[in-house]
């Protein structure tokens with residue numbers, strides 16, 4: 578059998594297995610978007626499928642691949658740790674864990690000091706909510722409509738999309754959902770019974786929603802006044818994505834607890850963390866086994882995170898994110914001007930960019946067009962009208978130029994199709 582025929586068979590077989598053993602609907606959706614292929618390898622900003630076709634990754638694993646795919650520095654650090662001791666004895670001290678905790682205290686804003694290291698974003702949120710409740714002795718949590726904080730039951734309880742919430746209600750905590758970026762409403766809701774206010778700094782899955790300058794400072798004030806804990810979920814916005822190490826720095830707000838994950842593992846290992854101000858950690862210090870995790874803080878993942886953070890700092894990826902983000906956004910704004918009937922708005926901070934479309938259906942068509950031309954994008958999970966762009970922060974100008982050209986052609990086609998409808 579020819580090599581290409583064999584590969585085509587692998588593709589068909591893999592999709593069939595998804596249909597039969599994972600979920601027929603996801604398989605159907607992926608097919609509909611033209612994703613009839615199997616990923617094979619990746620380097621930098623580029624993913625190759627099994628046939629050797631290349632794709633510029635503008636989805637970046639929802640923000641996972643900030644230091645690029647298969648970053649050599651991260652891979653090297655993980656390989657060294659892998660051969661020495663990948664998982665912890667859990668009883669002896671681990672150097673990698675200590676080093677990572679110190680780095681997290683150094684890079685997080687203000688006096689955020691103590692970290693608990695998890696395996697994912699949702700675990701970072703769960704741990705933060707528990708900490709806020711045990712610290713305050715309160716049960717009420719305020720979060721935002723359209724927020725995305727993960728899908729385990731505690732995180733889902735503070736997430737703001739009915740589609741994902743309703744089938745599982747009643748959920749946990751006494752949750753009040755308020756519109757994001759609406760100061761009067763949140764002022765009416767946060768009170769002396771509030772354990773925590775949890776917000777994304779920029780709503781990612783909600784559609785790349787950027788708050789006004791005074792929103793987070795006002796929420797900070799409100800939390801100070803009522804004793805509520807401010808949790809900022811920077812699982813997606815953290816580690817350079819928005820042109821700052823943490824997006825909360827844009828607003829000069831220091832939360833009581835900050836969550837990280839996604840990019841923390843350097844695109845190689847799954848890992849997350851939540852980091853808190855010292856006085857908030859008191860209950861966890863009194864009772865250190867109040868919150869634990871078997872795989873949390875494992876040396877392999879910690880080694881990846883240390884290498885990733887160092888790479889972001891040493892390679893100036895924060896500045897790069899800001900510069901490339903501006904360049905990308907300007908290019909997209911030009912395209913928007915040519916298609917005002919299709920694109921409602923383009924907005925973003927650093928390399929976290931959203932293209933807000935007037936019609937939901939256009940997104941699916943665009944994704945298929947872009948995939949065909951070798952560019953990977955997706956829409957945001959809580960808002961299918963918004964295409965999100967979150968490439969590796971190491972993306973080059975030439976790669977951005979190519980993506981812009983592909984976008985330009987795809988939008989021209991989309992407009993033609995809309996006219997035909």
Ligand SMILES: *Cc1c(COP(=O)(O)O)cnc(C)c1O
Pocket residue numbers: 639697698699700702725726727728777781782810811812813814838839
């Ligand atoms: C992705 C995401 C999460 C959940 O992370 P998982 O690793 O998928 O559990 C939580 N909060 C935000 C803001 C996210 O973007």
